[in-house]
Amino acid sequence: MKESYIRLIQYLLGIAIAILILIHLAIFTSFIGPGYELGLSWETVSERMSSPFYDIIYTLLLFALLTHGFIGIRNILFEYITGYRARIAVSWVIWTIYIIILIYGMLPIIAS
Amino acid sequence: METVKNVKFRIKRWIPEEGRFRVDTFEVPVFKGMTVLEGLIYIKENLDPSLAFRRSCRMATCGICGIIINGKPMLACATQILHLNSDVLTLEPLKNLPLVKDLVVDHTPFFEKQREIKPYIIREGGEEEYWNPSREYLQTPEEVEEYLQFSYCLTCALCYSACPITGTNPNYLGPQALMNAYRFIADSRDEGLLIRLDIVDSPDGCWGCHLAGSCSDACPKGVDPALAIQLLRRKIIERDLGYIKAVKGAPLAPPLPYVEEAKEVKPPKFTVRGAQKKIKEIMEKFVEQP
Numbered sequence: 001m002k003e004s005y006i007r008l009i010q011y012l013l014g015i016a017i018a019i020l021i022l023i024h025l026a027i028f029t030s031f032i033g034p035g036y037e038l039g040l041s042w043e044t045v046s047e048r049m050s051s052p053f054y055d056i057i058y059t060l061l062l063f064a065l066l067t068h069g070f071i072g073i074r075n076i077l078f079e080y081i082t083g084y085r086a087r088i089a090v091s092w093v094i095w096t097i098y099i100i101i102l103i104y105g106m107l108p109i110i111a112s
Numbered sequence: 113m114e115t116v117k118n119v120k121f122r123i124k125r126w127i128p129e130e131g132r133f134r135v136d137t138f139e140v141p142v143f144k145g146m147t148v149l150e151g152l153i154y155i156k157e158n159l160d161p162s163l164a165f166r167r168s169c170r171m172a173t174c175g176i177c178g179i180i181i182n183g184k185p186m187l188a189c190a191t192q193i194l195h196l197n198s199d200v201l202t203l204e205p206l207k208n209l210p211l212v213k214d215l216v217v218d219h220t221p222f223f224e225k226q227r228e229i230k231p232y233i234i235r236e237g238g239e240e241e242y243w244n245p246s247r248e249y250l251q252t253p254e255e256v257e258e259y260l261q262f263s264y265c266l267t268c269a270l271c272y273s274a275c276p277i278t279g280t281n282p283n284y285l286g287p288q289a290l291m292n293a294y295r296f297i298a299d300s301r302d303e304g305l306l307i308r309l310d311i312v313d314s315p316d317g318c319w320g321c322h323l324a325g326s327c328s329d330a331c332p333k334g335v336d337p338a339l340a341i342q343l344l345r346r347k348i349i350e351r352d353l354g355y356i357k358a359v360k361g362a363p364l365a366p367p368l369p370y371v372e373e374a375k376e377v378k379p380p381k382f383t384v385r386g387a388q389k390k391i392k393e394i395m396e397k398f399v400e401q402p
């Protein structure tokens with residue numbers, strides 16, 4: 001994949017995260033949700049996770065944050081690891097860890 | 113020249129035989145308007161003939177006398193000692209380049225990276241015109257403005273030395289090469305847009321820049337490489353989104369009639385007088401042109 005595509009995805013995910021984080025915060029606070037303390041109670045979270053709307057929001061947020069973060073880590077590592085083959089190896093390691101964490105993060109959403 | 117004051121030159125000299133730096137201090141009598149380069153020449157002529165440094169034009173045109181003066185990359189010939197407001201000057205060789213001796217560095221990696229971005233006008237299918245140019249390309253003053261400031265680059269490598277990314281990633285193209293890539297992309301005569309965008313579209317190309325801006329700060333000619341790198345990124349994203357495709361370069365200027373006529377004139381055979389007559393005819397036609 002061209003470097004510019006990766007950077008473009010990074011930019012677009014940055015915008016998406018800004019929107020999703022606002023929704024996420026609004027859910028916890030009294031703008032939409034029941035307030036910060038009550039919003040974090042087991043019953044409220046459980047009820048929220050059974051809603052398909054929140055499932056989609058949290059799946060998107062998880063995907064956007066993880067992808068954005070791992071692209072960022074990749075960029076930082078690429079500044080120190082300059083060899084072509086070493087960079088390919090680093091990419092494989094990074095994206096393997098990314099997929100493992102993505103699946104792990106999806107488990108509560110799938111389970112609900 | 114009347115001496116205004118004495119200034120200490122602390123010179124961090126690279127000793128290649130020992131593989132280490134040595135700091136030597138020299139006291140230089142400074143007159144009004146004296147440059148750092150003149151100070152170095154004074155040291156070489158009067159105090160230590162073994163001091164090595166590069167110089168050529170002495171008027172900020174060749175860009176070879178770049179050194180680090182009091183922590184900042186500058187041209188020694190364009191920096192007046194009294195303007196620095198310091199009684200002690202610390203001079204070092206440029207960073208991010210292989211050291212040769214004392215203040216002399218090897219510019220080879222810098223020029224190799226510049227060569228990578230094809231720093232010349234690329235014309236699709238214009239081989240004949242490229243190697244045997246017959247006419248100039250038409251360009252409006254507005255089109256010249258697009259790249260003018262970037263064409264002031266001296267290739268002095270001060271930006272390369274100031275760049276923190278070049279210091280950490282030796283494969284990074286560097287501000288000068290990237291700026292030069294944009295300089296040719298912005299040139300309306302050029303058709304190598306997509307070729308150059310492919311070259312700079314990499315983690316070691318324009319995406320490696322952290323926007324420190326030290327390159328623009330260091331440039332003695334006021335060129336803004338940091339801006340050029342951002343404009344390159346914009347071009348790449350526009351290409352990816354399909355806004356720009358291959359560009360058509362500026363057309364050639366129409367042939368000038370007297371030039372064409374002059375081409376048709378065959379050289380006279382063996383007579384000097386005949387040749388003089390033909391030359392006179394051509395010159396008369398030339399003068400008649402508006």
